[in-house]
Amino acid sequence: MANESMRISPARVARNWFDQLANPGEAAIPDSSPVRTIEVVYPSRSMIFLGWHVHWLLAYLVPSIILGFALKSPFKVDF
Numbered sequence: 001m002a003n004e005s006m007r008i009s010p011a012r013v014a015r016n017w018f019d020q021l022a023n024p025g026e027a028a029i030p031d032s033s034p035v036r037t038i039e040v041v042y043p044s045r046s047m048i049f050l051g052w053h054v055h056w057l058l059a060y061l062v063p064s065i066i067l068g069f070a071l072k073s074p075f076k077v078d079f
Contacts, residue, residue, distance in 0.1 A: 029035055049059040071077075 029038070045056045046053045047056050047059045048054075049062075
């Protein structure tokens with residue numbers, strides 16, 4: 001069983017400084033290994049929002065911004 005505090009990245013790479021910079025969550029694959037990269041490709045997610053297929057982040061970001069501006073006056077927020 002994996003340690004719950006351990007970070008998981010989508011790729012585990014060999015000792016290449018750029019690849020390790022892009023995927024810092026796990027230790028590098030040893031140089032003696034015949035394997036250079038192990039990668040998990042996660043499927044992209046979309047949602048139906050107001051009848052449109054949109055990225056899930058937009059489905060939360062746009063209503064959050066609208067709600068923030070709508071509640072600006074009741075909460076007496078000033079820029």
